Amino acid sequence: MCGLAGYYFWREGKPPDLHVAIQLLRHRGPDATGLWEHPQRRAGLAHTRLSILDLSEAANQPFSLQTAHLVYNGELYNFRELAREGGFVCRTHSDTEVLLQAWLRWGKAALPRLSGMFAFAVYNEANHSLLLVRDPYGIKPLWVAVRPEGVFFASELKVLRAWGLATQLRTEAVAEFLHLGFVPAPYSWYEGLYKVQPGEAWHLTEGQVERFFYYERPALWAPPPLPQDDPALIEKLEATLTQAVQSHLVSDVPVGLFLSGGTDSSLVAALVARQGTPLQAFTIGFTEGPYNELPYAEAVAAHLGLPLEKALLEPELVLQLVPELPAWYDEPFGDYSALPTYLVSRLAAGRVKVVLAGDGGDELFGGYGRYRWAERLHRYGKWLRVGAPLLSFWPTSRTRRVAHLLAGPTQASVEHLFSQEEYFFSWQEVRALYPSAPQAPWQTSFPLPEDPLAAQAAWDFLHYLPDDLLTKVDRASMQHGLEVRVPLLDKAVVELAWQIPASLKRPLPGRPPQYKPLLRALLKKYLPAPLVERKKWGFTVPMAAWLRGPLYEWAREQAHPTRLATAYNLTPTLVERLWKRFLQGESFLAKRLWLLIQLGLHA
Structure with a gap:
């Protein structure tokens, strides 16, 4: 790189x-x-x-x-x-x-x-x-x-x-x-x-x-999909992924891998271990128990025979790193998982020059809960919207969030669903907070599939993946001169993934739902079921707890109503109201506050 x-x-x-x-x-x-x-x-x-x-x-x-x-x-x-x-x-x-x-x-x-x-x-x-x-x-x-x-x-x-x-x-x-x-x-x-x-x-x-x-990326979903009952599909997927991993291992310098313990990174690790070379794996954890996936990463590494090096991201270190974000990303960046990505990259760069990572699996194989919502809105949207006003009076943050989701514009439904499932501001809220906002929200110019699940996944693939996830990984890793390779985004893998019917990407029923069923089915060939059939967590951080605790004074300074009103003409009373609601217990608002903090850092 x-x-x-x-x-x-x-x-x-x-x-x-x-x-x-x-x-x-x-x-x-x-x-x-x-x-x-x-x-x-x-x-x-x-x-x-x-x-x-x-x-x-x-x-x-x-x-x-x-x-x-x-x-x-x-x-x-x-x-x-x-x-x-x-x-x-x-x-x-x-x-x-x-x-x-x-x-x-x-x-x-x-x-x-x-x-x-x-x-x-x-x-x-x-x-x-x-x-x-x-x-x-x-x-x-x-x-x-x-x-x-x-x-x-x-x-x-x-x-x-x-x-x-x-x-x-x-x-x-x-x-x-x-x-x-x-x-x-x-x-x-x-x-x-x-x-x-x-x-x-x-x-x-x-x-x-x-x-x-x-x-042309939209050409990926133009051809008719493969037969749903193709008996050779898993074997074909395994062979394509294996070839991708082999090609991504070619290097004249040491190679390692990122291992979170989730489906995608574990599958990449399993296919690497299958090559017979036990690469050094790297992972990150948190002192806050519910967010800490270290035990899963350790269990996967032990089962596959991979040495694992790990580090903890603690609030004190976060306070040192967050002021540097503008220098890493050059424009406001709303994904705070950039912080653990930076730290695990720094950890890896001390040992290797190249790592393999599992990015791309969620978008290609059905890894997000919003894909289920896309299908619900497509089938029952008219009736759900009738009852949406009642949900806003229900005393939970989840029901209020669903009410926001159902109140979205039909002409930009894909963007709205992404925004609300990521806990960001709806376009109505944007226009109230930022009077200079255009009348209508930005919409993709690319054609999307007709199937609602596939359409939402295609939007993520076209925009969220390159403009957020891959940007995050590139900047965080390259701060340390570390090359991150993503075999799930090998051209042959991507083109096969878009041939797979959307019906095979729906999560399997159960508690918890089994997202990315094809990847999990393949992973079961390499790992015991308890390491595969677990709740999807994602690469996230306990930001709400940090913003109420050790980061509060710094965050309040960056996202102060007066500061944001002066720099961007944001409505100060709405900024203050957001802070009040968050401090009174609406933890899901942490992501919105993080966006405002980013604006403050670039003011």
Whole structure:
């Protein structure tokens, strides 16, 4: 994994300082740095390298062949197959050289052939063109600023800010963040700054920008699904996952894995152990009992014969870490599981350079409770909404939350259901709290499946996964120069998962409900039933207890009504009311307060 930055001018402009970019991205690539600039400074590239494949200096970047120059962040898992297919004669053993040779040989036709996680830029001196590309599922980041003189780009927004390109807040971004907990791509916190979307490429030539999707994610759910009663489905899924794990283990440096004890990370760990190499596993726990999954991680590791290293996230450490969040994420970030992700990454980085993780399983195989709600609303929504007003008088936070869910707009039902199941502000609440919010909420522009479960999962896959979960993992891990690979998001796994009928992703009945039934059925081949048939908890933290206790004074300062009214014109009486309700016992409001705290940190 690495960091990259650069610029491209189609008319005369002032080149940015590439050395500043290198300094700001050094945490992403501590092993080597490099620069390349056009003789007339019409384009420039900067790179910081985390050496994973071919550790020699010959594989450093920018990497040049003929008139083409490449900066690249990520891994190609099929680089050897591509080299054989193209008959490439390479001077290194790195995937970097294979990527550049593939571009020179096949041009845009090379992009659909790539299997991996990546963001890269290729500049060609021969025709003064630049290609910017992001991987199909958004595992690796790429930011772009468009200006009259040209385009500037980087792995992290902080570089573009340091170059003076992040100057004006997007009014809509505040509303989007309060509603969703993130700013959805292609937009950012700032006017004129964009995230290259998953599966998207930008091709720049003299005075022109061509943006296109070389990988259309909605095409994943277009074909008819596999037969529901396919007897070979579990075996096919196991074989595909096994191949994905094998390809993700290719490395010239030590590899470990994250292990929470949940279904996804345990399955990855089981498939790793099956390879016969007992990798070092890493996990995180809490002193607060109900949130602590350490015993499950320890039991899984012991059963699979994996050494396990662990750490505890305590409130005192949280108080040290939270002020650093703006430097990690560059814009408000609503997922407070970033804190344990940061800590487990720091733990792992002391031993290895690469880890495998289980991200992607929930979106692909039916892991969230909101998918059940999507089906209920589809079948019984009309009748449930009739009784919704009565629920708001029921004396529990759960029933009030359901009332909010049922009161949502039908035209943005997918976004509303996500927002309310994540305990964020409904759009009605956003407009009351933030008078500058648009009349209508942001909605996805992508087509969704007709099946309600599949539609909600597709929305998560299109937006929540890349803009929240994968962003969280990338920034938290790369603060420590740690590469996180996600075999459940291997292209073959993803494409198979979207062929599986939605009926096979519904949770099995029982208490607790058995989410992701196919993955659990496969996991039972490797682990005893008590470690598989347990309640889904998720990677969360006891934030409500912390906000009432050791973090209260700090949090109150960040999310003070006056501070937020001054910085964002939020309605101070509503902020104060939120604090009062939370302190009186409505713990589910901790997530909303966390969003306000994030705004305060960026004020």
